[in-house]
Structures are given as C-alpha cells and as structure tokens.
Amino acid sequence: MNKIPVIGVIGANFADTEVLEIASAVGEAIADSGCHLVCGGKGGVMAAACRGFRFARNELNAVRVVAIGILPEDTSASANEFVDVVVPSGVGIARNAIITRMADGIVSVGGASGTLSELAFAWQMGKPIAAMVGSGGWSEKLAGCRIDDTRTDEVYAAQSAGDAVGFLLRRTGQSE
Amino acid sequence: MNKIPVIGVIGANFADTEVLEIASAVGEAIADSGCHLVCGGKGGVMAAACRGFRFARNELNAVRVVAIGILPEDTSASANEFVDVVVPSGVGIARNAIITRMADGIVSVGGASGTLSELAFAWQMGKPIAAMVGSGGWSEKLAGCRIDDTRTDEVYAAQSAGDAVGFLLRRTGQSE
Amino acid sequence: MNKIPVIGVIGANFADTEVLEIASAVGEAIADSGCHLVCGGKGGVMAAACRGFRFARNELNAVRVVAIGILPEDTSASANEFVDVVVPSGVGIARNAIITRMADGIVSVGGASGTLSELAFAWQMGKPIAAMVGSGGWSEKLAGCRIDDTRTDEVYAAQSAGDAVGFLLRRTGQSE
Amino acid sequence: MNKIPVIGVIGANFADTEVLEIASAVGEAIADSGCHLVCGGKGGVMAAACRGFRFARNELNAVRVVAIGILPEDTSASANEFVDVVVPSGVGIARNAIITRMADGIVSVGGASGTLSELAFAWQMGKPIAAMVGSGGWSEKLAGCRIDDTRTDEVYAAQSAGDAVGFLLRRTGQSE
DSSP, X not given: OOOOOEEEXXXXXXXXXXXXXXXXXXXXXXXXXTOEEEEOOSSTHHHHHHHHHHHHHHHHOOOOOOEEEEESSSSSTTSOTTOSEEEEOOSGGGHHHHHHHHOSEEEEESOOHHHHHHHXXXXXXXXXXXXXXXXXXXXXXXXXXXXXXXXXXXXXXXXXXXXXXXXXXXXXXXXX | OOXXXXXXXXXXXXXXXXXXXXXXXXXXXXXXXXXXEEEOOSSXXXXXXXXXXXHHHHHHOXXXXXXXXXXXXXXXXTSOTTOSEEEEOOSXXXXXXXXXXXXXXXXXXXXXXXXXXXXXXXXXXXXXXXXXXXXXXHHHHHTTOOSSTTOSSOOEEESSXXXXXXXXXXXXXXXX | OOOOOEEEEEEOSSOOXXXXXXXXXXXXXXXXXXXXXXXXXXXTHHHHHHHHHHHHHHHHOOOOOOEEEXXXXXXXXXXXXXXXXXXXXXXXXXXXXXXXXXXXXXXXXSOOHXXXXXXXXXXXXXXXXXXXXXXXXXXXXXXXXXXXXXXXXXXXXXXXXXXXXXXXXXXXXXXO | OOOOOXXXXXXOSSOOHHHXXXXXXXXXXXXXXXXXXXXXXXXXXXXXXXXXXXXXXHHHOOOOOOXXXXXXXXXXXXXXXXXXEEEEOOSGGGHXXXXXXXXXXXXXXXXXXXXXXXXXHHHHTTXXXXXXXXXXXHHHHHTTOOSSTTOSSOOEEESSHHHHHHXXXXXXXXXX
C-alpha cells in the first residue's frame, strides 16, 4: 500500500512575521511534495503553515491532499480557516500526542513549551524531526541535537522548507 | 464560512453481508452529498462504508472529500484500505468520543457494545443521529427512540442511506 | 500481590432522592467490603456514592481505602466534596473509558446517556456489571440483559447494595 | 476546603542507583509533608519514589495519603508494586498530560524525552516545578531556567528532596 505520507508542523499559536513566513514556506513545501499536513489547527505557525499549504495546493489543483487540524477543544470554533479537516479532539493538550502519532515526520518552527512537548513526544515515538534553523525558540535550541540517548540520530537542522521536507521524505522512505 | 460537513458512520468491526451492503450504501450517499466521512477506521461496517464512499467519490471525481479513520491504536496498521486519512489516536477505546465529536451527524448501522457507546456519546453531545432500519443490533433497537430525557428529538429511523444522509443535512442546516 | 479491588459507581449527575439513597448505600457497601471506589467525581449519584463511602469508612476508621473521582475537566473545581483523590483528566467525556478501565467491577445506578456509554464500555472491556434494580434509567433497562453477544453472562440484576458488591467480589475472585 | 495537595514525581523508567536514591528521598519527603504522590506508575524513578513514599508513610502510620500511578496501558500489569491506586488510563503517552494536570506541583528527577514532555506540559499548565540538582538529564539542564517567556518564574533548582517539596508547598500556598 502506498499511503500518502503525513507531515506534521509544530510551532506556537503566536509568532513574529519572520517565523510565520518560514511556517508558510513549510506548508507550501508539504503540498508541493504531495503529502498531507497535520498540525494543532490553531493560529500562529499552525495557521501560516495551513495557508501556505492551501496556496500551493490550489496552484497544483490536482492532488487530493488535505490539511488536518487536531484541536484541544471539543468544538471546531478555534480552527484556523485554512484547515480542511478539523478534529475537535476534546482531550485538551493531550492532543499534542495525537499530532505526533499521526505524522510520519515533523517540521518544527520556533516554539515555546507546547512545541517542546511535541518535540519530546516525536522523539520518544521515533519520528524523524526537522527543526527550522533561524526560526528561534525550541526549534533553534534543539536543531542538531539529540533529545536523549535512546536514538542515535539528531534533530535535523533544516536550512529551508524544502530541505526539511526532503529530509523527512528520505527518512520515511518515500523518496530515493 | 461554509465548511464541508462531516458525517460519522458507526457500526461493528464484523457484520453480515446484508449489513455491509447497507454500510456501503451509506458511504456512497455521504460522498454523493459532498460530505467528509469519519469512522473508527477498522473493518466490518467501517470498511464497507469507506469502500462505498471511495467508489462514489471516484465516480464524481471532482470533489475534495475524504474518509477519515480514527483508530484506537497508535499505529496505522489496522486501518482499512479505503481510509484516506488515518488518525492513529493512541487513546484506545476513548477514540469513540473523538469520532462523535468530529461528526456533524451520525449514521448508525447495526452494532454491538462499541457502537452503543458511540450512540450514547452522540446523543449526549447533541448530535443528530440516523439509525438504519433493518440493520439489526443497537441501531435497530434505538431507531425511533429517545436515549434519555435530555433531548426532545429521537434517533431517526432511516429507511435508506439517502434518507439517513438527507435527514442529517437538514438537521445540521446544510440543506433546505 | 493482593491489590485492593476497585469498584466503579456510575450514574447521573442529577437524580431523585430515592436514587441518591441507593447510590449512598452502594458507597457504604464498597467501603464495608474494603474496596476503593472510583466514579466520575461529580454530583448526583457520584456524590451520593462518595458520601456513603466516606461515612462507612469513618465508621471503620482503620482501612486505607479512597474514593477517586475522574473528572472530564482539567481542574478540580467540579469535584464533589467527598472525593478523596481528584483526577482532573482534561480529556472530556472520554474519561468515561478511564473510569471503566480502572474498575474491577461496576455498579450502575439509574442513569442517562452518559451512564449508558459507561455500561457499553464496561461490557466491551469484559468487566462484571451489577445494575441496581429499582433505580430506573439504563440500569433498570439493562438489568438481567446481555448488551451484545460477545459475552455469555448478563448485567447482574442486584436487589441491594450488598448484593451488588458481593456479586462483583465473587466475579473478580476476591471472595469465596 | 483544605484538600490534601498532590505532588507529582517525574523521571525515567530506567535510572542509575544514585538517581534512584534521589527519587526515593523525594517520595519520603512527600509522605512526610502529608501530600499524595502521583506519577507514571512504572519503574525507575517512579518506582523508587513510590517506595520511599510507602516507607515514610508506614513510619508515620496515621495519615491517609496514597501513591497514585497513571499508566499508559489499559491494564494494571505494568504498575510498580508500591503504587496504592493504579489508573490504567489506556490513553498511551497522552497520560503524561493527566499526571501534570493532577499535580499541584512537580518534582523532576533526571529524565529523558518522556520527562521532557512532562516538564513542558507542567510549565504550560502553570504548575510550579522543582528540578533536582545532581540528578542529570533534563532536570539538570532546565534547573534554574525558564522554559519559555510565558512565565516570569523559573524551574526551581532544588538542593534536596526536602527543599523541593518545601518549595512546592510554599508555591501552592499550603505552607507559611
């Protein structure tokens, strides 16, 4: 079975313009590569990534890929407008574990404590992680590092959105 | 915002041919009406509904709607092959609450205790429910009944797949 | 290891005086038998059961057993005052699955749709269930019945609180 | 209402003898201070903390405080023998969020990626955190630091078990 890969984007609900531009480029790169996007469904980095994803998908206008937003709340009201499929999980912040479970690989953009919990989960679940160099926050701090000794690889220090998605596709065996 | 509605299909992991045919027709009706489908992602009624959904969507071949499967497990391995977007929730049977949260309305086909928990959740969450007449199990038992006194409506006794989906779209304000 | 058994009490957040008296007697019987009590932690049947439990435990004043309340919310504010250990799960209504997982056996008192979801989960998880005869609601409806064909036993129709707890202890191998 | 405070202990499932001794001392300090203990219920730091807690409680032999273990699994089998109340949550690694929700304050001992997710959640939830100096891992790395800019306080660098618990009781308003 050749399932469409799912790339997760993690990052804060509020962010600077520069960080949002990085997130948007990540969303575009995910659509360009023909993958689904999953994120926490809210604002900031999540909304920017979904927006970039939608823009690039509309350009391509053929591929059936979707942006999925897994919300903490039990209604869809807080989802950003660029999410195609809203999952109002109702499990609160524990939804961070569902996002990382669902993703075949993770792109991390900036990020505060919420993003850190997702980086930790993704690492523990053995998922490949690409952290955007220049995006600040925990992504910047952990780029090029190992989160603990249970894995021999590192959080990949991605120089661009295309670099991040390319790395994840190679690591999940979807490319080359 | 005119979000695409999400219709949930609930029913057992194993079922008779007759029940599976009903489930498949429900999946077709959901795609025909331009809605997303959400279910538990596994076999039996869930797989049949996703199969019917995919068949009808391919016929239409234009609409961007997807079949989402929310699994109890933390990997995608147990998803049926007709699910487009797998959510390996990792929260076990508690995923039943996520399915009903996510759906704007529910079609119930046959069903044992797992389906009963979803019927109970959907009722408690105020979701409109259509139970397929002739599908047996808890759907048959509760069709035309109120599950408790907190609502004034009933579980709708649906005579056909089209009847079920039409009822849900009227109730969620997506039609007429 | 001889762990202390955990008995779950399920029932509605609002109930008639008569039903609350049944719930209180169930709580007393659980403490008398030296078991922990787990419930949803809120009002109505849950509060009455915790109150009866505390009263009986204070009479005995030696045993280290506790009443655990697993709340849907992510704070403790909605817990009734007779809960010893509050678990503010933050997972919403999905906490119903945690209550039934945690219990070695379930006593059901009256109940609406929320209780029905717990009865369905308890059945699916293979837990012994005692439903209080005369308590109305879904407990009354399902007493003496099988919820589906996956089990050969029935929901036990309990004539008294002591009958219910005695049945569960026999079924979980804690007695005789 | 003067509820008994709940102190969470977080740390890895495997740890060096030195780290286990720190964890055991933390468990003792929690019992000595008359608080409940909550943890992930498994081995390593969690088991050592529960063992220290039980030892100190038996010395005191009057107080009704308990050690609660919130497991990822849906059965109790993996709980360490010193847990009094096992909650087999069945929600997998998402149980980390329940542990931090339940605790009024957190003591962090050593720790790998799992512990890091709990530190991140505790910070995001606004819980006071004491990290044991000399215990290595993420506790050591984050002691004296702020996890992000949303709070003005720091992860407290605790010099001893008593120092950690004393800090948390002051911060939760249970002391002085």
